[in-house]
Amino acid sequence: MGNNQLRNTILKVLLRIDKDQGFSHLLIDHELKSGKIGAKDEGLLTEVVYGTIQRKLTLDYYLDAFIDPKKKIKPWVKMLLRMSLYQMIYLDKIPDHAIIHEAVEIAKSKGHKGIASFVNGVLRSIQRKGVPSTATIKDDVKRISIETSHPEWLVKRWVDQYGLKIAEAMCVCNTQHKPLTVRVQPLKISRDQALNKLVEKGFEARASIFSSQGIIIEKGNILNSELFKHGYVTIQDQTSMLVAEMLESHPNMKVLDACSAPGGKATHIAEKMQNQGELHAFDLHKKKVKLIEDKANQLDLSIIDAKPGDARKLQDIYDEKTFDRVLIDAPCSGLGVIRGKPEIKYHKEEADINRLATIQLEILESVIPLLKDEGLLIYSTCTVDKEENERLVRRFLERNNSYELDNKFFNTLPSPLKESPGISNYGLQVFPQTFNTDGFFLTRMKRKNKE
Numbered sequence: 030m031g032n033n034q035l036r037n038t039i040l041k042v043l044l045r046i047d048k049d050q051g052f053s054h055l056l057i058d059h060e061l062k063s064g065k066i067g068a069k070d071e072g073l074l075t076e077v078v079y080g081t082i083q084r085k086l087t088l089d090y091y092l093d094a095f096i097d098p099k100k101k102i103k104p105w106v107k108m109l110l111r112m113s114l115y116q117m118i119y120l121d122k123i124p125d126h127a128i129i130h131e132a133v134e135i136a137k138s139k140g141h142k143g144i145a146s147f148v149n150g151v152l153r154s155i156q157r158k159g160v161p162s163t164a165t166i167k168d169d170v171k172r173i174s175i176e177t178s179h180p181e182w183l184v185k186r187w188v189d190q191y192g193l194k195i196a197e198a199m200c201v202c203n204t205q206h207k208p209l210t211v212r213v214q215p216l217k218i219s220r221d222q223a224l225n226k227l228v229e230k231g232f233e234a235r236a237s238i239f240s241s242q243g244i245i246i247e248k249g250n251i252l253n254s255e256l257f258k259h260g261y262v263t264i265q266d267q268t269s270m271l272v273a274e275m276l277e278s279h280p281n282m283k284v285l286d287a288c289s290a291p292g293g294k295a296t297h298i299a300e301k302m303q304n305q306g307e308l309h310a311f312d313l314h315k316k317k318v319k320l321i322e323d324k325a326n327q328l329d330l331s332i333i334d335a336k337p338g339d340a341r342k343l344q345d346i347y348d349e350k351t352f353d354r355v356l357i358d359a360p361c362s363g364l365g366v367i368r369g370k371p372e373i374k375y376h377k378e379e380a381d382i383n384r385l386a387t388i389q390l391e392i393l394e395s396v397i398p399l400l401k402d403e404g405l406l407i408y409s410t411c412t413v414d415k416e417e418n419e420r421l422v423r424r425f426l427e428r429n430n431s432y433e434l435d436n437k438f439f440n441t442l443p444s445p446l447k448e449s450p451g452i453s454n455y456g457l458q459v460f461p462q463t464f465n466t467d468g469f470f471l472t473r474m475k476r477k478n479k480e
């Protein structure tokens with residue numbers, strides 16, 4: 030694929046994410062699987078798409094200083110400027126003159142000479158004069174919003190909920206690289222064996238403190254490894270691995286995973302059960318059930334019975350006190366996974382959070398009666414927001430006095446997590462910056478002992 034074609038593909042993907050609210054990882058995956066992108070261009074496509082989305086508000090702040098506010102610009106021209114500027118500022122592989130040349134060629138072929146000369150003028154002016162400083166922005170929320178490219182409502186919300194220092198560190202971290210982590214399938218290989226194999230193949234890898242099965246890959250492409258291809262390891266963030274660690278499920282238990290797709294945590298739980306017992310996995314969306322089955326097959330786990338179903342209606346299927354363990358990994362705003370899905374920052378709105386909290390509470394209240402006496406329930410989300418996490422748990426406990434937090438949960442956490450800044454009376458909020466992971470929340474509950 031020529032340079033011009035590659036840049037056109039990048040522009041097409043970016044416009045789909047922006048206009049049609051597409052997911053960056055799915056659209057990138059689609060292009061990479063099309064067979065049209067050469068191996069040497071895969072990295073550039075991924076980097077420019079993610080980077081441009083990740084830095085959109087910062088790039089707009091820079092561009093606005095060079096564009097007459099009265100000028101009407103078509104969305105594709107604005108996006109072309111953003112992706113070109115992203116490469117000029119954040120990538121040092123390609124010289125500026127080549128980036129500007131490509132942008133002008135695209136402007137010519139997609140538009141006309143006038144647009145090409147406008148694009149050329151803006152990019153050349155920035156090249157000559159440099160980008161404006163953010164130091165003049167006095168308001169902290171506005172400054173963080175522009176410097177780290179998070180909408181102001183979100184920065185303000187995080188500052189109000191967690192304070193300026195944590196909020197700013199979180200926003201900065203969300204623009205930085207996160208190492209990939211994998212989970213070892215312990216019924217097929219031990220973590221030490223997997224680590225040795227990876228090091229032999231030239232990977233830089235180390236053990237995670239979050240889970241006895243976790244490995245952090247510092248260098249090397251795990252997707253091309255035999256370990257990955259044959260289901261000896263699966264990709265999972267370290268925070269998500271905490272869930273099965275803390276659920277303490279054992280062989281021959283009866284376990285419910287009420288919101289299960291794509292099955293990352295269900296398969297981990299099945300591994301902890303040594304693939305013995307019953308694991309009932311549900312997801313609201315029928316087509317996602319196949320994802321759970323595929324993951325279970327890939328890891329050679331047979332005890333997962335995956336079905337479509339609404340977690341709020343499982344009482345129609347099961348009697349009260351059926352399960353030894355229950356996981357509610359609830360649908361959430363996903364504000365903890367902005368690094369992997371940067372468009373979340375712009376697609377989510379504040380009103381979504383209250384709507385989601387209502388559903389989360391409904392799910393929790395419908396599912397928890399299925400838990401046996403002495404059973405354990407984990408409630409988790411991949412978001413950083415008190416309304417969906419700590420406050421949700423507090424609201425649940427205030428409304429349902431036969432349940433309580435399981436205090437042993439806090440003692441059982443791996444030690445650096447016990448002392449981490451997100452510990453509260455209602456669970457553990459992991460901030461992405463503390464351990465360079467996703468942002469994640471989890472807590473453990475149980476039925477109160479009757480006197």
Ligand SMILES: C[S@@+](CC[C@H](N)C(=O)[O-])C[C@H]1O[C@@H](n2cnc3c(N)ncnc32)[C@H](O)[C@@H]1O
Nearest residue numbers: 288289290291292293294312313339340358360
């Ligand atoms: C955070 S994801 C679960 C991730 C999964 N536990 C894993 O580790 O791979 C939440 C899931 O809940 C599903 N969902 C949303 N509403 C639901 C409902 N009312 N009942 C069951 N599943 C639901 C979504 O389709 C989504 O797949």
